[in-house]
Structure formats: C-alpha cells, structure tokens
Amino acid sequence: MRYMLLMIPKGYESAGPDVQPDAGRVAEMMRYNESLQRAGVLLAIDSLHPPSAGARLHFAGGKVRVVDGPFAAAKEVLGGYWLIQAKSRDEAIAWASRCPAGDDEVIEVRQVHEFGDFAPEVQAAAGAYFDMPEKR
Amino acid sequence: MTDDRQADIRRAIDAVWRIESARIIASVARLVHDVGIAEELAQDALIAALEQWPADGIPRNAGAWLTAAAKNRAIDYLRRGTLIDRKHEELAREMEGESTMPAPDDTAALEDDIGDDLLRLIFTACHPVLSPDARSALTLKLLGGLSTDEIARAYLTPEPTIAQRIVRAKRSLSDAKVPFEVPRASELPERLSSVLEVLYLIFNEGYSATAGDDWMRPALCEEALRVGRILAGLMPAASEVHGLVALMEIQASRAAARVKPDGEPVLLLEQNRALWDQLLIRRGLAALQRAEALGGALGPYALQAAIAACHARARIADDTDWARIAALYEQLAQITPSPVVELNRAVAVSMAFGPAAGLRIVDVLMREPALRQYHLLPSVRGDFLFKLQRHAEARAEFERAASLTRNERERKLLLDRAAACGP
Known part of the structure; x- marks a missing residue:
C-alpha cells in the first residue's frame, strides 16, 4: 500500500515567493529522508514553492477562473510530501512520527488509491477510457 | 486505560516492530552469532515494550529503546550461557558501555554498523544450506517483520506449516554452524545469487496472485521490492542487485493492467499501457541505469530488466524495439542458456x-x-x-x-x- 505524508507548515500560506528554507532544518530533514530511503520505503518526495508563487483555478458555473496566490482564504497549505510504501496505516503513522517536524508543522497521512481499491465496474470504466488513445 | 487506547498502542507498537525488527535482530545476532536466538531476544524486548509503553507512552526513539533492551538481554544470555569465558565477559562489559544512547555525531558510524549487520542478516537468512521455501519464509520473518500468520496467508499455507518451516530453518542454520557474516569475495557471487533468487521467488509468489486472493499475496511483491531496495543501498556496487530491483519495479508497474477485473489474465502486448504505473517504471529505469553505469557485462537479472524496459519505454505495443529485445535475449541465452x-x-x-x-x-x-x-x-x-x-x-x-x-x-x-x- 502507498501512503502520502503531506507536510502542512503553518505560516507557509502567507510566505513570500522567494522564501528559502533554513539550511540547518534541511540537513536534519535530509537525515530523515535518508532513513526512509535506507529502509526501502521511500517512493517519491517533493517540496513545493509557496502558494504565493502558485495559482488556484475555480470551476464554478462552467467557467474557469484563475486566482493568483497567495490565497487569502487558505488557512492550511501544502509544503511538500513524501510518498511511501507501508503495510498499514499504523506503519505510515509510525514513519511520519519520526519526522523532525517543528512546533508549527502538521503532517497529514493519507492512503493513495490503487487500482485494486476500486470496484470492478469502476476499474472497467477506467480501463475502457484509457484504452482509447492506444488504438491508432 | 480504555480497551480502545490499549488496542491503539498495541497497533502502534506492532508498526514500530515492523519498521525496526530487522535492524534489532541484526545487531543482536552480531553479538550472539545465532539468528534464531537473536530473534527470541528481540521478541523479549518487544514484550518488555508491550508491558511498559502502554503506561509510559511510546518513546520517540522507540527503535533505540528496543535495540538497547534486546542488547541487554543478549548480555544476560551470554553471561548465563555455559560459554562464559573471558572473551564474553569483555564483550559484555564493552556492550554495557555501548548501550547508552549514541551521541548525535555517531549517527553515520552507527548506520554503517547497522548496515553491515543487516547485510549479514540477509545473507544468513538466504543461506544455500536452506531450501528455497525455508529461505523465503525466514527472509520474510526476519527482514520483512511479517508475522507467521501473515506469511502463511501470503503463501496460502496453514500457519503451523510455516511456523515449523521457520523453526527448522533456524535450527538448520545453527546445526550447520553458519557464521553470521557477509561471505568472502570468493563465495560472494554464488551467495549473492542465492539472495537474489529468494527475493525474486518472493516477488513472483506475490505477482502470481489472482483476484480474490488474500491481500497479503500482492504484499509479497512490495516486500521483495523493499528488501531489494535495502540491499541495493547496502551493496551499491553490485550490478545484479540493481538489475533485480529494476526488473521487479518494472514488472510491478504492470500489476493493474495484467488481469481484467474478472480475473482473466491479459497478455503483455494486449495490456492497456495507460494502467502501467509510471512511478514504478521511472524507478525501474533508474535502477537499470545504475546497473548499466557500473560497467561490465550485464547479469541475467539486469538483462531481463533491460528487456522489460524496452516494453516499458514503448508508448504503444507497436513502438516496441523488438530488434533490441532479440539482441538482449541473445545475450541472456549466452549466460543462461x-x-x-x-x-x-x-x-x-x-x-x-x-x-x-x-x-x-x-x-x-x-x-x-x-x-x-x-x-x-x-x-x-x-x-x-x-x-x-x-x-x-x-x-x-x-x-x-x-x-x-x-x-x-x-x-x-x-x-x-x-x-x-x-x-
């Protein structure tokens, strides 16, 4: 099973577009990342630029409206994620709890959908949809 | 304390065990030179944790706690044993000094030591003195942190059969006086191929799972991959380890496409490639690149991975580079006719x-x-x-x-x- 550990750093919602992480913190975090890698569970990892450099798209009323960041209404935003392989939710939580996170950071643990999680009719629908571009 | 909270802590401890057990067993085995005894001592430490942690809470450095507890039990075991001699006394004294928490500066050195111990554990669990079945079960138990029940479910085999297989395997290792060490250079190729064979057997057992099987069966693929990645980290210069990891990652990428929802298998060329897992393909191609970058002729796993990679790289079946696949099969036929x-x-x-x-x-x-x-x-x-x-x-x-x-x-x-x- 796959789990995503979503890092939610408080204050990141209003951070400037050029904000740089603290070098000492990064070094500490790298040791944690290495421990995930050494254990063979780390599948992917990324950190995100702050929302002030991003955009949100709204789809209400059948129209696309693009709003540039920062987003006044957002109280929690993503700072990055780890994608790990774990046998259970508890194991994912155990890995997350080792993260050298600070007082103002929250990690949300979410299971990633895998194809087999879906009911046969949903799988069939996905399969049929994806099939089309293959036929030249 | 409520039963719910008890159950929560129990599950949290299980998760810690799953993450830490291989490292704990490995470091204790280095002291007692017997993986069976090391596992028992590690289990004793786990029982101590189960008694203590529900009251005190799970310590932040749970792994270090369990390792120290298991090592203390190893000291007692060595003292108790009939083998007490000056050497063990010295060892015991040394370890008492050691059992305090390491200073942060020692982390890298400590990781190297644990890495060496883990490598010894992998080679011991996959020792050719054991049958392939015994090697697989022992590897899953000692390195995967899987319970006997989980292994039994994965292999669609009654639990007592697996339990007995593991007990016998541990006894065979003791009887054969298999040393707890990484094989010497002269033996290494043969011993490594025994390790890789076990990992690929475990992987294929999981890969052959059909719809409706217990979810533990596909979990075998993940487990084989996880141990393979650990091994690749510990033996970065061994081309075939990267080759096997590449092969398993690429094969695993097709898991969703290789059977229809009703369980009917789908041939490779007829698979819906949009269902192939691009993340695993990327990881597999990267592992293959590591194997190739090491130079020298590719081994059988790396060659099979290179063949799998030709399929993975083709966006549609018609794009497959068959001439290259034919050439790779020719190379494969030369080394494993x-x-x-x-x-x-x-x-x-x-x-x-x-x-x-x-x-x-x-x-x-x-x-x-x-x-x-x-x-x-x-x-x-x-x-x-x-x-x-x-x-x-x-x-x-x-x-x-x-x-x-x-x-x-x-x-x-x-x-x-x-x-x-x-x-």
Missing part, C-alpha cells in the same frame, strides 16, 4: 525480422527434449506458420498446444486459433 529463453528470442526475432526468421529458431527447438511437453512451443510455432499462410501446419500445431496445456481458458483460446486456420 535455456530452451525457454531461446523460445522467447524466437518470438522477439519474428517480431523484428518476420515469422520466417522466428520459425528457423523454433524448428531447431523442436528437437529439444526439455520442451517436448511445453505447450508454448507448438503455440508459438503455430503462430509463425499462420502468419506465413501455412494454415494446415499451423492448425496441427495449435491443436497440439491445446492438448498440452492444463489451463482451460488457454486451451479454448488455442482451439479457437486452430479453428480459424480453416479445414
């Missing part, structure tokens, strides 16, 4: 250079005694003949293939193809 590899080469050659070229290889294989009962040989030959418009001969081959297969679905498919050849 086998009629089955040769048959695969024939298919690749026919795709690259036409059915007549494939038929020439297959005609030679018709004299191969090992393939006399192998339904895929007449099935492949029938396909070549059909494409060459030699319908009557093709029909005979499909019928022969149908009579050899034990799979009902396949038999029907082959008889359909025979019928399509006309009277």
